[in-house]
Amino acid sequence: MFPEMARNPLNLLGKSPEELRAFLQDMGEPTYRGRQIYHALYAERRSNFGAMTNLPAALRERLAREAAIDLPKIVRTYRSDDGTLRYVLSLGTAAESENPNTKTATIETVFMPEENRQTICISTQAGCSVDCHFCLTATLGLIRNLTASEIIGQVVLALELNRDALKPQTNVVLMGQGEPLLNYEAVLAALRILLDPNGMAISPKHTTLSTSGIIPGIEKLGLEKVRPKLAISLNASSNEQRDKIMPINRKYPIEKLIEACERYPLRTWEHLTFEYVLLGGFNDSAQDARRVARLLANLRVKVNLIPWNPGELPFEKPDPSRVEEFRRILTEKDVRAFVRYSRGQDVMAACGQLALLESTGGLGSSTLSQISPATF
């Protein structure tokens, strides 16, 4: 279905209009062809040059020799009973064509079909350095940052593979492997294409970046002209508690994080999302709920409560009555709160679950740590 990935030719996937224009100029071709390639690549999702019928045949042939469109390679696909698809993708060749020093990597992308839309959850790093204790990606450490091409390639690939079943709306959530704000430049380069009405044309209202709370990244993102919605992974009601499960909290403690959120320039239609994984007996008490309500009192927010999925890590599933009580307390304090049950649990595509034990025989990749697909 997709062309073989080339080693030497320049990979055009992930390139901006300016970069494509410069590439065409270097080829001695008219620079306006760059805009046409941009349209074919992203608006029409052409994954081989032969199908770019808006270009003259001679240029198509030349591009096929001198450039490439490198999509991630599918290693394995898992299909859940609820229709969720989890793709295990290999990025080795795509990365090598851009930077011979980058390591090969395996990541995951999840496609969740719903009645009138699909949600695609993508990874931004292979592994992660943030070390949240409820997340198995953390056990890998950081393998490497993904390139803009690899980030956007996950969306293109997931849409292509499900081309015949696509619904009118596509949501993209940056909640797979990695901390997006620690791979800032590549993530933003990919988002500028994803959110460009002349590019992939995904609405900023339907795109969510989830962070563990990297304050400098949050501040930088707030200044961007083009940006997705922002979600913060909170998961605790006090510093003492958060330090225990999210060591990043020692660097960016809760009060500083909340202050950064209060300064964040929300657009008129926008709210912040706070994700709160409920770990039974750890952070799910009524007192926790009251503390969370106090923390968020001055923010325009929505809270997603995500009951912990039983898995390999030593946390308990919360009691359903405590989940409901938590939600009720937040709602009573005027904090909008929703309980989100993850989909795709039988293929380990759900929040906080152990991901693949691949054919390599070990922990070949990791968990999609933050999925709450009904959310977006």
Ligand code: SF4
């Ligand atoms: S939850 Fe997110 S930020 Fe934390 S270790 Fe997992 S992937 Fe990294």
